[in-house]
Amino acid sequence: MTVTTLTINGELVSASPGASVLEAARENGVEIPTLCELEGISSAGACRLCLVEISGTPRLQPACVTAATEGMEVQTDSERLNRYRRMILELLFAERNHICPVCVANGHCELQSRAIENGMDHVRFSYQHPDLSVDITHERFGIDQDRCILCTRCVRVCDELEGAHTWDVAGRGTKSRVITDLNQPWGESDTCTSCAKCVEACPTGAIFRKGSSVGEMEHRRDRIRFIADARKKKEWSP
Amino acid sequence: MDQNELQAIAEKERKSRKPIRVSCCTAAGCLSSNSQAVLDNLRAEVKVAAIDGRVDVCSVGCMKLCSRGPLVRVADGGGRRDQLKDAVLYESVQPDDVAPVIRAIVDGGRADIPVADRSHPFFSRQKPIVLENCGWVEPERIESYIEAGGYRALHYVLREMTPEQVLKEVTQSGLRGRGGAGFPAGVKWALVAKTPSDKKYVVCNADEGDPGAFMDRSVLESDPHRVLEGMAIAAYAVGAAQGYIYIRGEYPLAINRLQTAIRSAKRMGLIGGHIMDSPFDFNVDLRIGAGAFVCGEETALMASIEGKRGAPTPRPPYPAEHGLWGHSTLINNVETLANVAPILRNGADWFASVGTEKSKGTKVFALAGKIRNTGLIEVPMGITLREIVEDMGDGIPDGRVKAVQTGGPSGGCIPTEHLDTPVDYESLAALGSIMGSGGMIVMDEKTNMVDVARFFMEFCMDESCGKCIPCRAGTVQMHGLLQKICDGNATPDDLALLEDLCDMVRHTSLCGLGQTAPNPVMSTLRFFRHEYENLLRKEAILT
């Protein structure tokens, strides 16, 4: 198979066969903001941060699930895209109770990083202050729903790489929550193998290792790609 | 089953009919005004009066004028429309009214009960194609459908046409999807037909989500076989052997009638293996929804058929390439499929002669709201909104029309000054509304348009699947802002923020639900901006 040639932000670049627009951009050092995508698991196209403009397509397309095709002209950075991205981030901050200064993931949170990178410095929307719970019944890990952005990385990593399918999303719309088994305490889950993949995958401080204090929770998200390569390709490259 | 056998069934059906036919509507609208009791009384009284030798009492589907139900039609001529004589359509028939109706038959007169004026534009402006049998055939008896010419198109297609010829005919007819977006049916069929796939599926979308619309339901309750026939023809054209009808759980009667229809079609060999002794196999199963508007969206619908949460997935890939269980799948709306048999029976040119340049055929609307005649209407594309509202609907009981809402939560409100707009896909879109699936709600001057926008936003917020952020969190914020405006607490900045959000949610949401959720707001802002602004200045406070 030959490489795909396309234009990203006016530059002619080549991408490996079968690459998505996001992968093509990354291969060529172009940053596209993402939140729900994680290397090593399938993409959901849900957070909409990675939307890009593609010439000849009326709709914005999510780079993470759009295949790069020969001759495609992609714009990843425009005033309009950046405005939309800031609004998406504002919506997330208003949706649940994200209080960065007391969060275990402060400084290592993808939501926080995206906000800084995209210049989202204030929230114009009304804070919803939902009444959410923390579950620390698992002996090693905890989940704080206040910090969950419903990216479903935990659901996908648990299903696709670990095969346990402990996590899923319950409810719908604004009442959606990630749950373990039959919405029972994580510590009582029959399916959880305590493999910690969801802990490494979570972009925020929602899933954390117990005992971490403020700013201590670092997720090793590259471990997910490592395991995926090992599983699927039999390649152990750190 | 071949042409002769179909003929024989039709003949036998005709012969068994008695000279006088009393038809009582038992579709949802009339049933909810107690038409079952009326039907039971009719059956009993006919026996009591000993006229059951010359009078048939039958249960039929929607006779259109739902607001005056239960409707009962008495007609001579053995139920053959071409031989009909002296038909009377009684309105609001109560169980107690049955006795006078029967007496009138015996005495050869007319009962002293309100009678619908069948020359009124409400009836005379209708152009029945989809609803040609609606209110005439007995939905629970396949013989009745066959008598009306049913399954002849399927027979002809299987015997005389190649799949390519069917595709060509449907393409030439200009039929466009009636589920909302208006995508050309022939183009979609051809896409599925040419996609290599070891299995293919045909899905009928009967989720009818617009919360003020009941066209698909009426078709399924009144003439279910027409949809099965359309599906079978589609399956033949694209090369599918399995079909699914995805129907809302809220429609128990339609589910029931479809089940009966599928069973009797299978029994007669009109569905199943070797249909009409041809090599063509086609099976149909029902899948019953469980209360989620988003499941009308095609990718969510397929997830739901597969037993999953009805969360949409990004398109592409489209169902034609990657559909049910990964196989190529054709998804069409009920009304789209209901047009198929007549097109093949009468030819593409006949169909294309109805309607406008770009919108061919007819459209069924559920006309409701603040209007005198509410009910089911089928009109040729290109008719103006004014003709529908003022002539057919007979206007508003007290007051004036303020706006007509089409397209439900994905649509918009068309103000009275645009009532002369022709009903076709492009004209409605140009006004910021959509054809939609057929809900048409008339609003009078007392209706507060900001509140209407808030109502639809609340609907979208409740029905958002929650997968993507713009729709999940954006609808909540837009609803909050609309509520704030309604309450008289909002500032001009709030209105500006609302407009920004509308733009963003529309362009960034994953599926059609989020992408169109801002439409009611944008359309009311376009035509009724002053109502928003008045509320900002606290000049009027909603109660």
Place this chain on the structure above:
Amino acid sequence: MKTEANAPSKANSRQKNGNHPSGDNRFTMLETSMKKLRYQPDALIEVLHSAQGLFGYLTSDLLLFVAHALKLPPSRVYGVATFYHFFTLEPRGLHSCSVCMGTACYVKGAGSVLAAVEGATGIKDGMTTPDGNLTISTARCLGACGIAPAVVYDGEVAGRQSPEDALEKLNEWEVKNGPE
């Protein structure tokens, strides 16, 4: 700290022979309908429809029984059961009052009917009175727009309803007035 505890007891999960240890023969009936669907995981929604039909609502125990029978992860079954509004995880009231909030009914005043019912009972849409007498819900178009606003009382559709009509019905059912 709150946790959402409603853990099913492990002893109640499905046994090898398909019978439920509780001896409740509704489980046998559910088993029969699952068998008819060949225990296809795709049939989850149909199975939940039958389960709710038999039991009235879906307990954790029941969901786990279904999960095991269809060989599905429990979280997936819970996720599906809570996505669709038709399914309920809590018992419903003796009586039900479902106000149509479709567009036609709304523009003809369904909002005030719902407000009256909510006001009189002190509960909101989707809730059941504490004594289990009444569940209030909303519907989106019953196909009865011609007689809007429509309300369904215990499965019977009534047309052209006013707030007074609805309150009269509640009185008939002896629904107690709730906190204002």
